[in-house]
Amino acid sequence: MVSTTSFTTTKSEEIFTAAQKLMPGGVSSPVRAFKSVGGQPIVFDHVKGAYIWDVDGNEYIDYVGTWGPAICGHAHPNVIAALHEALEKGTSFGAPSLQENLLAQMVIDAVPSIEMVRFVNSGTEACMSVLRLMRAFTNREKIIKFEGCYHGHADMFLVKAGSGVATLGLPDSPGVPKTTTSNTLTAPYNDLEAVKALFEENPDQIAGVILEPVVGNAGFIPPDAGFLEGLREITKEHKALLVFDEVMTGFRIAYGGAQEKFGVTPDLTTLGKVIGGGLPVGAYGGRKDIMALVAPSGPMYQAGTLSGNPLAMTAGIKTLELLQKPGTYDYLDRVTKKLTQGLLSLAKEAGHAVYGGSISGMFGFFFTGETVHNYEDAKKSDVAKFGRFHRGMLERGVYLAPSQFEAGFTSLAHTDEDIDKTLEAAKEVFSSL
Numbered sequence: 001m002v003s004t005t006s007f008t009t010t011k012s013e014e015i016f017t018a019a020q021k022l023m024p025g026g027v028s029s030p031v032r033a034f035k036s037v038g039g040q041p042i043v044f045d046h047v048k049g050a051y052i053w054d055v056d057g058n059e060y061i062d063y064v065g066t067w068g069p070a071i072c073g074h075a076h077p078n079v080i081a082a083l084h085e086a087l088e089k090g091t092s093f094g095a096p097s098l099q100e101n102l103l104a105q106m107v108i109d110a111v112p113s114i115e116m117v118r119f120v121n122s123g124t125e126a127c128m129s130v131l132r133l134m135r136a137f138t139n140r141e142k143i144i145k146f147e148g149c150y151h152g153h154a155d156m157f158l159v160k161a162g163s164g165v166a167t168l169g170l171p172d173s174p175g176v177p178k179t180t181t182s183n184t185l186t187a188p189y190n191d192l193e194a195v196k197a198l199f200e201e202n203p204d205q206i207a208g209v210i211l212e213p214v215v216g217n218a219g220f221i222p223p224d225a226g227f228l229e230g231l232r233e234i235t236k237e238h239k240a241l242l243v244f245d246e247v248m249t250g251f252r253i254a255y256g257g258a259q260e261k262f263g264v265t266p267d268l269t270t271l272g273k274v275i276g277g278g279l280p281v282g283a284y285g286g287r288k289d290i291m292a293l294v295a296p297s298g299p300m301y302q303a304g305t306l307s308g309n310p311l312a313m314t315a316g317i318k319t320l321e322l323l324q325k326p327g328t329y330d331y332l333d334r335v336t337k338k339l340t341q342g343l344l345s346l347a348k349e350a351g352h353a354v355y356g357g358s359i360s361g362m363f364g365f366f367f368t369g370e371t372v373h374n375y376e377d378a379k380k381s382d383v384a385k386f387g388r389f390h391r392g393m394l395e396r397g398v399y400l401a402p403s404q405f406e407a408g409f410t411s412l413a414h415t416d417e418d419i420d421k422t423l424e425a426a427k428e429v430f431s432s433l
């Protein structure tokens, strides 16, 4: 796998060339097009465990895991078996099902802030709905988000929104009316003083603060000690809501998400990715008195034809069952640390300035020698070098997120041998950059 001599991507190139005539940029979501690392994307054929096979038959160790959901490994036999069974009962009900109760109970048991939950179909939907709820509950219109944090592609959040947008070099997106984002205030991540200042400048107008409790959409950036606690205090003081967007971190950095890991309980939480086990699911939930506002229990409208889909609920339930096994997160923590520390020391040995880290099955590193506290720091990374690193790893059978500003993910299927092979490949690539 470490040899590059047999690496050909003829079929991927053919298919992607055709795709570009059919779909904007040839993709269904921008980052997949490899714009920020250069070269053509590979076209997938199938996935299993820690591996991907492309249409040319190349095998890769996968550190994207379909952007997080594949935390138990792709196509886990338990998930697939349960899906086969569910499939026989039909693909969509558009009516209540027992599976919704089961997954809802699992989410409520796991996530400290969640007393009640509403299922939707994506992280984007979860975040746009939670924003409506924040405003409905507080009767205030302004919100605070952080530079480099991504909360899906709803208009109100497309301000300094991290990876996808950053990768394309768009400061904002055309088509987003100024009036839509005029209530979106931004602060640098890890900067409590900036948040305090915004609250002082906008008294009784801020509905709440939303953030990625560990950033994954500007590369991997953990919260500084006291940052999450500080936000909890400030929001309480101003009678505003604290919302953790745990679409990425939920069931990923701990079973109960970042709020369990850091012991800070927000008022509301959004989920996605892992809770769908690879099928399209999002969710938002929180305190009962706030969730009671959601229709039809309350007046805040939000609905969805395919929401609570039985296949998606089934994949989510089976995935969470696998994650409940003892030692799961210790395992993720151990292999991910081995990978990340290995990458950092190999890079340094080869003379590259790097900075990075990991928490459980989430990791990242930047080509910069400086500490990364926020998006401004992250942007100092040498992205051209990252592009060459990415291509070198791809040619050696390692599939990394095709952007410097995305976190990486491991799974329960990643073995020590996979990590060793990855580090062997990285050693070669670092020496050639």
Ligand SMILES: *Cc1c(COP(=O)(O)O)cnc(C)c1O
Pocket: 121, 122, 123, 124, 125, 127, 150, 151, 152, 153, 212, 216, 217, 245, 246, 247, 248, 272, 273, 282
């Ligand atoms: C992926 C992500 C979203 C958007 O979820 P989609 O399912 O892609 O719409 C929102 N917030 C965070 C933190 C994410 O990582």
